[in-house]
Amino acid sequence: MMDVDDKKDFFICRCEEVTLREIEEVIDEGYHSIDDVKRITRAGMGLCQGRSCSKVIARIISQKTGMPLEEVLQTSYRFPVRTEKMRVLEEEGDSDAQNR
């Protein structure tokens, strides 16, 4: 019978290709916040900045440590919340004329 528990080598973080096993190992070491897990495994550091994985990682931390999900869910975000090309900041189109 396939025991799901031994299958932990699939990705939780799609962008940085971080597996469930790697995330659980770091939690077992005593790192119990999304930021801690991100900084050590890189899960959440990718192009989508944790949009696909941060809620899942919070659930894994909560299940493994017994901490209520409410205390673990991500509430700190950084600008820019959309990825942009560096050239977009070159000339700020601040005048009304440029924006009609």
Next chain:
Amino acid sequence: MMLEREVVVVGAGPAGLSAALEAARAGASVLLVDENSKPGGQLFKQIHKFFGSRDHRAGVRGIDIGAQLLDEAQQLDIEVWLDAEVCGIFNQCDVWIVRDKDRSVTVRARRIILATGATENAINFPGWSLPGVMGAGAAQTMINLHRVLPGQRFLMVGSGNVGVIVSYQLLQAGGSVEAIVEAAPRLGGYGVHTAKVRRAGVPFYTSHTVLEARGTDHVESATIVQIDSAWKPIGGTEKELSVDTICIAAGLTPLVELAFAAGCESFYSPLLGGMVPWHDRSMRTSIPSIYIAGDISGVEEASTAMEEGRMAGLSAAHSLGYLDHEQFTTGFQAAEARMLALRSGMFGQKRRDAKAAIIAHERG
């Protein structure tokens, strides 16, 4: 010199459109911003008929409601920036927007209404990152908006409203739905939608989930399995389905990144999708210049989002001095009454209580 606007509405879905309309009708100058090339958000993917009271345009399809709102927006000469992504909010009032992925502009807003909607939850299983595994919303966008079937043989994971409605729409688009699996012992969606899909012969498997997806460059098959009350797979119940696309409809989470990065305080409401910005009855967050409306304030439906949008639009305009007290209260209370009417029945009551808990929460 920085651009200035009285009200900037972020997101032109049902909530944002309604908020922009109410604020503009009240007399405020409104800038409506949306990152897509077409406004309407989820409305333009919802080809099913809405139900509810006549006020909620029952019997009208989502896409038609969207078109009506757009007409009204044009008549009121609301300034709309499409293909405009909001990247940040500084000092609680400076909205950083990048237009057409090409040029950045900062708009100083006296009021900001965030109507950024929600994002789909993930379910992780071996093979879930294969091409062919996608959100049910992604499949809905492909068929209803882009008119392309992402596959031929579908497995739907999740039997809530999104799961059953998208399954029906996949059938309408010419796809075949091999099964709908639901981890809970009972089905989730409203009976009317579930019945349509059952009549079409789609098998439902409750207390089931996806064990694994297989394929080299794309999904080729999926194994589903029965799970016990502790969500653990039960040996010997595996069933392999020959499918090429797996849609995940495991609920939505409010898209709160802009609100929290701007500094809005959070409140945890599991029933409404998780962390939401705290807000008072008038839809104002902990930051006086920032209001919210729609799924960002708690995942519900397009119809409730439209009413919340009206409430937020009216409150924001009124806080700028538009509408006298009497005009404001009649409009606001009418919208609030319609919204509360939507939160009826067993599901509705739970959402009503969850919303009341947010508003009642005494901030530390």
Next chain:
Amino acid sequence: MGGSYDVIVIGGGIIGLSCGYYLTKQGKRVAILEAGGFADGASGACDDMILFQSKKPGINLELAFESLELYRSLVSELEDSLGFATYGGMVLIQNQQELRVMEEFVRQQQSYGLDVEILSRSDMRKRQPFLSERFIASTYSPMDSQAYPFSVMHRLARKGRELGMQVFHGSKVNALDRDGNGDYAVHTTSGHVHQAPVVVNAAGAWAGHVADLVGATVPMEPRRGQLVITEKVPAVGETNLWTAKYLVSKLKPGTEIAVTEEESRLGLGFAFTRTEGDSYLVGSTRESVGYDKRTTMEGIRAIVNQAVSILPVLGEVNFIRAIAGLRPATPDGKMVLGEHAGLPGFFTAAGHEGDGISLAPITGRLLAQMVCEGVVQDRLKELSPDRFSGTVNTEVS
């Protein structure tokens, strides 16, 4: 409630963890008290660099050489690559004025044994083909290296724990007192009280406040640095890059280098380093804004526009995040390392400004020697906290 130890280290950044690790290696029972989570301070918001060219000749440069060797041995001790790499570094020069200042600076560094030279324009472009045309020359040192702070801290903590070291997160120190026989009682906001005869103040930008708790004087000013992080991209040239203006913002080698009003207000300087995750850290600013760690539109715009003007290819590269950290800055630009006179057992190891990553291992080892052997090498006397005890602890800009 709380434990008793040989040494309590206040601050769990890369400096605190290095001190804790080397003390534990010498047999001390150590507890590290970190107010926030893992790498919440400047260590988690910096540019990974073990950079020699930005160090004024003298003690900083000398210690940086020793620190580099320690990193090499840490790679084997901690059984991890630590993201340690030596890509080399180039300081870009725009005009004759900057060239004169850098030639003098390079001469001094060479006299201290740094392998650094000035490259001609064509040699410069061979190593960095994407540069804008306006640069006339650059320095080059093959020694400039880097380490990935998160791996270094994670592995220091893990190996330290294997040897018995304790690390407590979310425990902010709010009181420090000494009992009759000279032991320190360290109170935390969670109500714990830990005892130890020796306390090491490694609280970075907050080291001044920790010193106040025990009546000591450490003038420390937070200097905010904003950074922008790009998406993953193929390598942009061979080496990491800085501009001569970056050195001005950091060391003020010569006031002749012209800077614009915005550059001087933001302390803007170009720093460009490739990270463990194949993305680039693009910096930076140096702003005296107290403990405000938020990024600003002005800061992000200045950093991004500066980068694109220097490396036009970056125009098409996406930036995915902006962060800020607080560099701990002392009035004389040198770290504080040593025991406080009149407070036996109270040490400070902080104030590395932008050199925390490069000097962490050597700081940890020297601090451990001071605690365990009770002797201070002459060359380190200039780093003693007592150099400030005469001055009142005002916010020295």
Next chain:
Amino acid sequence: MRRIGEHPVLGPLPDSEMVRIVVDGEPMLARKGEMIAAALLAAGKQYFRKTIKTQEPRGIYCGIGRCTDCVMTVNGIPNVRTCVTPVEEGMEIETQMGYGHWKQER
């Protein structure tokens, strides 16, 4: 994977001006203004990129420009989200291997 011709609610697929795009060197036609991802799905393309660490194939996941799994190299520029980028005449689209490569000529 194909276009939805006749739809009970949306009606027949309106005809559209076509544009010529080049996908991994192969020219093909796409409907003017449709998203790159939709055009490639309609043409039956199995995957859009291979990941950096494990070279795993990836395609559409969120469909609305948030998860960045559908990125490809477009006109020499890597990491373009194909589900929210419309096709244009003469567009060069490449399956992105890892983080892509610099377009040498500027």
